[in-house]
Amino acid sequence: MVKTFKYIILGGGVAAGYAAREFAKQGLKPGELAIISKEAVAPYERTVLSKSYLHPECIELILSTEIVKADLAAKSLTSAGGETFSYQILLIATGSTVIRLSDLGVQGADAKNIFYFREIDDADKLYEAIKAKKNGKAVVVGGEHIGMELSAMLRCNNLDVTMVYPEPWCMSRLFTSDIAAFNEGYYAKKGVNIMKRTVVVGFTANSDGEVKEVKLKDGRVLEADIVVVGDGIRPQTALFKGQVEEEKGGIKTDGFFKTSVPNVYAVGDVATFPVKLYNELRRVEYAEHACQSARKAVEAIKAAEEGKTVEEYDYLPVLYSHQFGHAWEFYGDNVGDTVLFGDSSPESSIPKFGSYWIKDGKVVGAFWQGRIEEERDAMAYVARVRPSVQNVDELAREGFSFARKI
């Protein structure tokens, strides 16, 4: 039997949750909307969105259901269990999947207690391992967002933590060497060991098949009870290959998240969309975008039904994190020259600093770190309006007050 819905959201992550909330806000009739997710729980945000936002009387939650075939021309989805779903409008929100070391051919990478981190189930498994390996040794592979956050979390759980990454400094895709120096210093102060400029080439396991050692390319061998890998993700677009236009590794959309196929929208990590501010197509893997793109797509869907129009998506990149009690946020574009200001010593009792990125004489990116949430709005604004800078030394002296006075 085919189950038919007016709207189907495929995926049960951040974008799916916000899209469902927007549908509910705009008005839904019972049974009009289904969310299909291979996860066993309702959409959740890794930070704020709770299940209580959803309206179960209007939304059918089809959980633990993996879609293995999508036929966009026939408007039909088929699950691994053989069920078929049809829709009038499809919102693709399938997000990303982790890159596994076993897929890269790393020897011994399928040993027990090697974890990846994407879904709630991954968090539950890691939590159990932390309890079982109390005060043990953890190795974190990767120095980007997930590696940084999980190293801090493992250290807070009293594990002996070593981070390994090939780059010259942490968060190298965003951080300047100055910002990284603060963070690496702060992690060291908290007891995290950092090994840079090397990669993991293999693992050994004990007689129970549990990871025991991590072998590095430079010949060093680390003992490990737990390994957490954060070596990147890839967008989940395989179901739609050959059926929809793609660009930059994602599904190409317009500024309303419409794809090249009528009545099919793509949001969140999978969408490659026009960034008005920079006049180029981009695909981003940020929570704020997942939420905003989902809202915009649903607004556009509902407006079109009523013969109305909405404003095109006007995205400002926002990235944030919080580790060891220190928040940081970044707005805009991290291109061009940089200037650091404020107190960025890891030894400081209250570090508070920031950085601007300057391109073609304009501030295009703004970063702050510390317990200073009051700077948030001014820093976001400066990255959006991109003011001119006459004197870089003066900008460094002014620091946050430059943004506040814009």
Ligand code: FDA
């Ligand atoms: P998301 O991955 O959230 O959801 C995809 C959903 O689709 C999942 O439920 C998946 O199971 C389902 N799915 C996929 N294929 C399917 C299929 N074939 N059938 C059925 N279901 C299917 N960002 C940021 O800006 N700041 C931050 O601090 C963090 N921190 C952070 C921590 C952790 C642990 C993670 C994993 C990620 C972050 N991020 C982040 C990134 C951010 O969470 C990410 O950009 C959003 O989750 C993307 O939302 P989506 O809805 O696009 O995908």
